[in-house]
Amino acid sequence: MMKVTQDKKLWGGRFAEETAPLVELFNASVGFDQRLYEQDIRGSLAHVAMLGRVGILQPQEVEQITAGLEDILKDIRAGTFEWRLDREDVHMNIEAALRDRIGAVAGKLHTARSRNDQVAVDFRLFVKEAALELAELTRELRRVMVSEAEKHLSSADGQPIILPGYTHLQVAQPILLSHWFMAYTAMLSRDEGRFRDAAERMDESPLGSSALAGTPWPIDRHDTAAALGFARPTPNSLDGVGSRDFALEFLSACAVLMAHLSRLSEETVLYSTFEFGFLTLPDSHTTGSSIMPQKKNPDVSELARGKAGRVFGNLMGLLTVVKGTPLAYNKDLQEDKEGVFDSFDTCAIVLKLYAEMLPRSVWNADTTRAAAARGYSTATDVADFLARAGVPFREAHEVVGGLVGVASRSGRQLWELSDAELKAAHPLLSAEVARSLTVEESVKGRRSFGGTAPERVREAVEAAKAALG
Structure with a gap:
């Protein structure tokens, strides 16, 4: 509950009239910065303890202020503290409440401190x-x-779950x-x-x-x-x-x-x-x-x-x-x-x-595997097969791109093309080669560091578990 009555401002010495109500509302931050009450009281407790240690405040003054702050903290945690809009913010609400509880000695808490550094530290x-x-x-x-x-x-059959990887939201590999x-x-x-x-x-x-x-x-x-x-x-x-x-x-x-x-x-x-x-x-x-x-x-x-x-x-x-x-x-x-x-x-x-x-x-393993097999996702593997046989990769890329065109125009996958169609594209290709380039084999072949081959992923998992402790 936010109280809106006014009392004398802690900074009001040079002012001859009260703050206008609309200014009070516009200026106040207590509606949200009261969330900093724990930090504000911790900062004040550290500050007053230091003032006592360096001799600026007397031990009894430190004791009074400390006890007052601790009581306020208990009340806030219990939900019984009264937050007031006219006291502007969390800092002034707590300081004014401290003054209400322990009297004028509360004013000594603000020695060698501004609301500016108080806000900043909170x-x-x-x-x-x-x-x-x-x-x-x-x-x-x-x-x-x-x-x-x-x-x-x-997965259920003991094999890793395969997912289609995408670029441009198109099936890639x-x-x-x-x-x-x-x-x-x-x-x-x-x-x-x-x-x-x-x-x-x-x-x-x-x-x-x-x-x-x-x-x-x-x-x-x-x-x-x-x-x-x-x-x-x-x-x-x-x-x-x-x-x-x-x-x-x-x-x-x-x-x-x-x-x-x-x-x-x-x-x-x-x-x-x-x-x-x-x-x-x-x-x-x-x-x-x-x-x-x-x-x-x-x-x-x-x-x-x-x-x-x-x-x-x-x-x-x-x-x-x-x-x-x-x-x-x-x-x-x-x-x-x-x-x-x-x-x-x-x-x-x-x-x-x-x-x-x-x-x-x-995760629905059968669905993800079927999706990974669509969209000619192993086309790069066919190109890599040719490249490993000595065909320049750019030439291999063009050959396989042509095969994808043939397959897509007839609504087939690469492994569904005939021996004759594959060999027409390149003599090193055959239906047997195309069938062997499954999604499982494609995944297993990506063994470079950071790749998707099962052994690489297991290594990554173990490294991450070790890093997490």
């Missing part, structure tokens, strides 16, 4: 922790992908389904790395930068940085309060992750259609139609694909906010948080949903 703490949490969730989905890859190296899973594992590995890299780069505490220029008080910024779990304090006070590139880097990592998950979603949607029939999604992660009783809609994948646009927009939104803001802090930077919160929440739930859904999904 937000940096949140974004660092969010980056590390998404890194872990990405890692969990990697584990699921690797497990699925390993599982599908054998047969691959193992496990190879497909490992492709997404590779993408997610880079995504995890981006989040961890971002967390390492933002591992600096702006607390103690004060408004923008530092402070004359004899504070210990290294002390508060360590207390808050940062590797070091920010080296420049102006940059410490005025920069949001750490949030931009986080949003960028979120955007790339969602681009990958959107591609996965697109394939999941396609493969689960009646026309493809490769994949049966679980009832638990699909929905029905209000009018068509036969429908089973891939809502998880469609929403994930759609929500990628929101995450992209959040990155562009913050880039647009910061591009014209002079140093140091400007109120524009209040717009940094909602997009970050939204991107974090979106990425987290999509990662969790896919980690749940993929192991419950069923």
